[in-house]
Amino acid sequence: MEPAVQSSGITMTNEQFLQLRDFIYEKSGIYFADSKKSLLENRLTFRLKAYNFTDYEKYYYLLKYDPQAAKELRALYDTITTNETSFFRSPPQIEAFAEKALPDVMARREKAGEKTLRLWSAGCSTGEEAYTLGIVLKEVLKDSFREWDIKIYASDISEKALRSAKLATYSEYALRGVPAEIRQKYFKSENSQFVVTDEIRALVELQFLNFMDSARMQLMKGFDIIFCRNVLIYFDDAARKKIVSHLYDNINPGGYLFIGHSESLHNITRAFKLVHFPGALGYKKE
Numbered sequence: 001m002e003p004a005v006q007s008s009g010i011t012m013t014n015e016q017f018l019q020l021r022d023f024i025y026e027k028s029g030i031y032f033a034d035s036k037k038s039l040l041e042n043r044l045t046f047r048l049k050a051y052n053f054t055d056y057e058k059y060y061y062l063l064k065y066d067p068q069a070a071k072e073l074r075a076l077y078d079t080i081t082t083n084e085t086s087f088f089r090s091p092p093q094i095e096a097f098a099e100k101a102l103p104d105v106m107a108r109r110e111k112a113g114e115k116t117l118r119l120w121s122a123g124c125s126t127g128e129e130a131y132t133l134g135i136v137l138k139e140v141l142k143d144s145f146r147e148w149d150i151k152i153y154a155s156d157i158s159e160k161a162l163r164s165a166k167l168a169t170y171s172e173y174a175l176r177g178v179p180a181e182i183r184q185k186y187f188k189s190e191n192s193q194f195v196v197t198d199e200i201r202a203l204v205e206l207q208f209l210n211f212m213d214s215a216r217m218q219l220m221k222g223f224d225i226i227f228c229r230n231v232l233i234y235f236d237d238a239a240r241k242k243i244v245s246h247l248y249d250n251i252n253p254g255g256y257l258f259i260g261h262s263e264s265l266h267n268i269t270r271a272f273k274l275v276h277f278p279g280a281l282g283y284k285k286e
Contacts, residue, residue: 010048012041016056020044023063027073028157029212029239030080043079047072077210078160081234083125087132087170088177090229090261092279097225098136100277101256105224108254116149120223120250122211123231124154127165127204128174133227134200135186153220155209162206168196212239217246224252230260237268244269248285257283 012020017040021032024040032040044056053059063069063076088094109115117137121130130152137152138145156162175183175194187194209216211231226247232240247257248271257272258280259265265272265283272283 012056019060030234031236046079074159077157081158083161085125085128086177087128087175093258096277096280098140118223119152120226121154122226122228124156126161130154130204131196131200134203150203152204154204154206157210165206168201169193211243220250223250224255227258232263240268251285253285255285
């Protein structure tokens with residue numbers, strides 16, 4: 001969704017677009033097609049204003065050569081990423097997780113004598129998905145919840161989004177898909193806002209992660225279930241294949257991957273087994 005940004009009067013040339021597009025792709029894997037030139041132009045307007053730059057070439061050289069480039073790169077990621085999410089988004093997928101994938105993984109874990117669960121919200125945005133997973137775990141496990149060693153890792157490339165996720169404070173609109181009884185159990189009302197309870201927040205570990213950082217991706221091991229929803233759409237096929245290859249290695253045998261309901265691993269990998277759930281699809285590592 002393109003932001004409602006008024007033109008700054010500064011025009012991005014085709015050459016500047018290609019320079020910045022290729023630089024962003026090299027650093028993050030996020031790909032802006034030729035048709036997205038105006039989108040990139042509008043979003044980077046904010047960064048030009050921050051430095052009082054009058055053209056995009058100066059900004060490109062700052063990213064490439066300035067001693068503060070690493071700091072600005074983080075601000076760039078905040079600017080170009082879209083943080084559109086909500087609690088209990090895509091209910092059929094959440095139901096598939098709660099009623100099918102989670103019981104399957106738990107049974108495998110118990111059979112192995114290991115009551116541990118490791119989940120990953122990859123591309124967690126402002127945290128709604130990670131906290132949703134925590135709430136579902138609490139609801140499914142009920143009295144046996146404290147018998148399990150549970151950790152939900154939540155990562156994103158946007159530090160701004162991660163700061164918001166850490167606050168765990170949301171508007172009523174963000175909770176529009178949350179049933180009343182769940183809202184009462186797992187949220188505290190404060191000044192017309194809703195704060196996730198400490199018990200659920202304690203399950204979630206937030207961290208900055210760039211999917212193109214292969215060394216970091218290789219360290220993300222031992223996950224039972226990974227949610228990477230509505231993330232792959234921002235990458236081209238080459239980057240998608242690289243990310244999904246890492247995700248396959250990151251998941252334990254018998255574990256599950258959930259991607260966006262409109263996304264597919266077709267033509268990306270055949271390593272996972274496609275699993276059909278009522279109203280949803282998932283991928284299993286066998």
